[in-house]
Amino acid sequence: MTLPVPNLDDRTFQELVDEAKRLVQKRCPEWTDHNVSDPGVTLIEAFATMVDQLVYRLNRVPEKNYLAFLDLIGVRLYPPTAARADVTFWLSAPQPEPVRIAAGTQVATVRTETEEAVVFSTAADLAVVPCELGRLATGPATGTVTDRTSELALGRDVPCFGPRPEPGDCLYAGLSAAVPGCAVVLRLDCRVDGVGVDPTDPPLRWEALCGDEWLPCEVDQDETGGFNKAGDVILHVPAGHATAVRAGAPAGWLRCRLLPAAPGQPAYVASPTVRAASAFTIGGSVQALHAENVAAEVLGVSEGVAGQSFQVARAPVEPTGDPFVVEVAEGDGWTPWHRVDDFASSTPADRHFTVDLGSGRVDFGPAVRQPDGSVREFGAVPAKDSTVRARAYRTGGGRRGNVSAGALRILRSSVPFVARVENRRPAVGGVDGESVDNARVRGPMTLRTLHRAVVPADYERLAQQAAPGAARVRCVPAAEPGEDPDGASAGGVRLLVVPAGRGDAQGRIDFRDLEPPADMLRAIASWLHERCPVGTRLVVEPPLYQGVTVAARIQAGYGAAAGPLKEAALSALYRHFSPLTGGPDGQGWPFGRPVHAGEVFAVLQRVPGVELVEDVKLFPADPYTGERTDPVGRIVLAPHSLVFSYRHDVQVR
DSSP states (O other): OOOOOOOSOOOOHHHHHHHHHHHHHHHOTTOOOOSTTSHHHHHHHHHHHHHHHHHHHHHTHHHHHHHHHHHHTTOOOOOOBOOEEEEEEEESSOOSSOEEEOTTOEEEOOOOSSSOOOEEEESSOEEEOOOOEEEEEEEESSSOOEEOHHHHHTTOOEESSOSSOOTTEEEEEEESSOOTTEEEEEEEEEETTOTTSOTTSOSEEEEEEETTEEEEOEEEEEOSTTTTSSEEEEEEOOTTOOOEEETTEEEEEEEEEEOOOOTTOOOOSSOOEEEEEEEEEEEEEEEEESEEEEEEEEEEEOOSOTTOEEEOSSOSBOOSSSOOOEEEEETTEEEEEEEOSOSTTOOTTOOEEEEETTTTEEEEOOEEEOTTSOEEESSOOOOTTOEEEEEEEEEEOSGGGOOOTTOOOEESSOOTTEEEEEESSOOBOOBOOOOHHHHHHHHHHHHHHTTOOOSHHHHHHHHHHHOTTEEEEEEEESSOTTTOTTOTTTTOEEEEEEEOOOOOTTOOOOGGGGSOOHHHHHHHHHHHHTTSOTTOOEEEEOOOEEEEEEEEEEEEOTTOOHHHHHHHHHHHHHHHSOTTTOSTTSSOOOTTOOEEHHHHHHHHHTSTTEEEEEEEEEEEEOTTTOOBOOOBSEEOOOTTOEEEEOOOEEEEO
16 A cells, blocks of 8 residues: 655635634624625635645645655656667769768758758768679579579570579579668569569569578569569668678679468469669668767856756757767866766766756766765866866657658758658657656656666566667566576576567558667666676567468448458558557557467457458468468467567458
C-alpha cells in the first residue's frame, strides 16, 4: 500500500466564506445583512479567494519537496532522442570522379505557413564512387561461376540462368570498383525469353558481396520485367560492399539470385537472356539524424568562483554522437574539461563539469562548507575572465522528427553535381523528452535498485534509460537450456533490443528498421557494464525474427467493395503479426509466442465487411532471404524470438 499524501489544508473557498460569516455573527451580532449584495460580504469573498490561493500553494509543498528529493538522488529528466533515416543524394548525371558529401550536410522538409521545416543532418561522410560494368558471369549460388564477359562483348545472347531455371541460379555483375552505400544503375538489353514469369512480380533477389557474405540490395526501380525487356535496374548497394575475387577476377560483385516461387507466384519455365549490359553510379545513401550541429559556441566568461552555471544557446542537447566537451581558454589555446555525472569524487584539481542535456545547463563544481568550518571545492574552477565554450554538440530530437517517407527533399546547402535528395523510408526513433510525471514514477524504482542491475527487470529498465529510442527490451539468459553444454555462458546476460519504428499506412514494417543502430547497442552495453555485477558476461543484440506469410481467401459481405476490403484485411494482418503493434494486447507480439492458423481466422473475421473467412494458410518465411516453406497449421517460435509479417496475400471473393 502506498503512503497517503497529506492534504495540509482541505478547506474550500465556500467553506472559508461560511467560516468568516460565522465569526462575524459572534463578533458583530448587529451585522445582519449577509447577502452577496452587502459590501462587507464582498470583502469576505475577496479575502477568501486570496486565502484559497495560499492554501493551493501550501498543498503543493509536498510535491515540491518530492521533486527536490528526486534531484538530490540524481534523477534527471531524459532528453529527447533524435529520429534517424537513410537519405539518398541523387546526382544530376554520372560523374567520372567521386562526389563527396561532407558529414553535417543538412536536408529538411518543406516549410509551410503553419509548420517550421524539420531539419536533419548527415551523420557521416558519403563518397559517391563512379563505376562501370567490368564482368558478367552466371552460375549457381555455391558452385562454379562461368565468366560470360567475352560472349557479351561479341554481342551474343547470354542466358541469365540454367537451361531449366532452378532456385539458386545467379547472374553475376562485376563492377569496376566497390560502391558502398551507392545507388547503381544496371542498364540491360534483354529479349523476351523468360517464359512463365509474372513481369510485375519475378522471384528474383539482388544481392551485393560484402566481405564473405551476400547482403540484399534494395531495388528502387526495375524496368526489365524480370529480364524480359530492355530497361534500367536501380540498386541501393549496402555500406559493406567491397572488392572480391569471383570468376577469377577482382571486382565489386553484385548478383541476381533466383528464389523459390511463392504460393501462387509464377516461376520461370525458360531462362531469360541478356544481349548488352552497362553500369554507372547515380547516387548514394547515408544516415541522417534529426539534429543540427553546433560548433565552437561561446557559453560565457568565467567569474573565477565555484558553482558557476552556463547555458547553451540551443537546448536540448542530443545525446548521441561525440561526447559533450567544454573548453576553457588558457593562454593561446583551449583546454578541454571532462563531463561527469556528479562531483562526489571530484578534487579541486579535476577539470570536471556536469550538463543537463534536456535544459542545456552546464555546471562547474561547487564549494561546500564542511562541519569544521573549512570550505572544500568539488572540482576545479575556471580562471577569472577566461572564455568558456562548447566544442561541438547536436541539438534537436523529439517525435516531430518521425517524418514520413519522401518528406526530406530540401537540400539546405548547395552540393556540386547533386540534383535532389530524398528519404526512401520513414524516419524512426524520435522520442520526446521525459515528463515530470514520469520522473515521479521513476524515483521509487531508482531508490529500489540504486542504479544497479541485479534482476532481469533492472537490466531492462536501465537499458531503456540508456536508449529511450528502444521500443522493447527483453533480458534473457546468455544461452538457452541445452545450447551451452560446457556451461561457458553460465551467468551471462543477453539483452534483446527492438528499436522504435513505425509502418506505412497499411502497417507494413521494413525489416531493416527492426535492426537496432550500432550506437544504440554500444550505448546500452556501456551503460550496463558500469552497473552490473563484476564478471557478468553481457551481450546486447536484436532478437531473432520468424517470418510469417498468411495466404487467405475471404468472402465479402453484401455491399462491401473488394478493393478496400482487401486493403483492410492486409492492414489487420500486418498490425497483428508485428513485433511493435501486434499480439493480443496490441503492445507487440509476445516473445516466443507461437502462431496458430485459428488466430488468423479470428483476426480476419473482425475486419468490417468480411462475411466469411473461407481458407487460411500459414507459411514460415525467412525475413532475410525471403524463402518460404510448405504451409503449416502452427508456427513454433524459438524462445525469446518475435514474428515478422512477410508479404501476406488476401483474395476477396
